[in-house]
Amino acid sequence: MTEIPLQKSVFQRNQAQADRIRRRFAQAGLAVVNLLSSPGAGKTSLLEQTAARLAGRRRIFVVEGDLETERDADRIRAAGLPARQIQTHGACHLDAESIEQALTDVDLNAYDLLLIENIGNLICPTGFDLGEDVRVVVASTTEGDDKPHKYPEAYHASDVCVLNKIDLLPYVPFRVEAFLAAARRANPGLVFFQTSCTTGEGIDAWCEYLCALHRSPA
Amino acid sequence: MHELGLATEIIRLLEDQKRQRGFLRVNIVRLRAGALSGVDRHALELAFTIAGEGSCAAGARLELDQPALTLLCRQCRGETPATQAGGPQTCPACGSSELVLRGEDGLDVVSIEVD
Structure with a gap:
């Protein structure tokens, strides 16, 4: 029996594909955001x-x-934006290949911002780079405020954390400070937004952040 | 589900190596999973058995090295094991609450043993 040292990442094929579409995005001047959350966070x-x-x-x-x-x-x-749906038929995350295929016939130069809504899942999508500039984890006040303790990978691997459904705070036992502390423990560099899609609170700040995203020149 | 995807990717990688290096079969696969990789050992072992059927790694043994999750104190730079409940709240050495999770998120095939 012979031992062969390899030191190869299991994610290398996805990473190579992600690097390839990242170059396409950069050439088109497109800023790309990958949104993760549990199902139903909003x-x-x-x-x-x-x-x-x-x-x-x-x-x-x-x-x-x-x-x-x-x-x-x-x-x-219905909200007025062009959209392409990927149906994974059971697969628990999007990968770079699925994004590349979904965008094959889309003229990327016609857009400034690509928003990718990942499968509702806090575990599997975290290892898969989709060629994005910014990864966003969306949490909501109807979940436990200990989510970042239970799923540290998603918070560790994100740049931005949106806490949604803040209009429900008077009715749920969610402790915002405990949540923020837990999220910061997983990732001290997280940028936070607190939003309600029902009242519109906090949406402007989130949108200004998106507007300020610029793809650095290739 | 997640682990099945990972196992399929590992088998693909091993088949590539077989084509390049010309060995017959893989007996042992040594993996290193980061503490923040989200990989579940038992799920990966089961998935690897399923994904490996009919491949050069059918019946191969998986050896997974996965360090435990630790918390790094930003004050004294000491490390302490992280508990399931997200604790401890403060650094056992200096009492600071500035604790940050420490761990890698990768999954690597470190080496293989082949015939």
Whole structure:
């Protein structure tokens, strides 16, 4: 029996594909955001609000990831943005290859911002680079405030954390400070936004952040 | 589900190596998973058995090295094991609450033993 040292990342194939589409995005001057969350935290609602606020200010394209159905892409189109749905039929995350395929016939030069809504899952998507500039983890006040302790990977691997459904804070036992401390423990560099898609609170600050994103020249 | 995808990718990588190096079969696969990789050992072992059927790594043993998650104190730079409950709240050495999770998120095939 012979031992062969390899030192190869299991994610290397995805990483190579992600690097390739990142170059395409850069050439097109497109800023790319990858949104993660548990199911039901409000990713699609946040995108609907974003569509309404940024209409006419930024040219946005949305990629929706779900196990089944075209429902989320339909919601985004109803909110006025072009959207492409990826149905993974059971696979628990999007990978760079699926993004590349979904965008094959899309003219990237026609857009400023690509928003990718990942599959609702806090574990699997974290290892898969989609060629994004910014990764966002969306949490909500109807979840436990200890989520960052339980799923540190998602917080560790993100740049931004949006705490959604803050209009429900008077009715739920969610402790914002405990949540923020737990998230900072997983990642001291996280940028936080607190939003409600029902009242619109905090959406402007989130949208200004998106507007300020610029793809650095290739 | 996640681990099945990872196991499939590991098998793909091993088949590539077989084509390049011309060995017959893989007996042992040594992996290193970062503490923040989210990899579950038992799920990965099961997935590897399933994904490996009919491949050069069918029946191969998986050896997974996965260090435990630790907290780094930003004050005294001491490290302490992180508990499931997210504790401890303060550094056992200096009492600071400035604790930060420390760990890698990668999953690497470190080496293989082949015939």
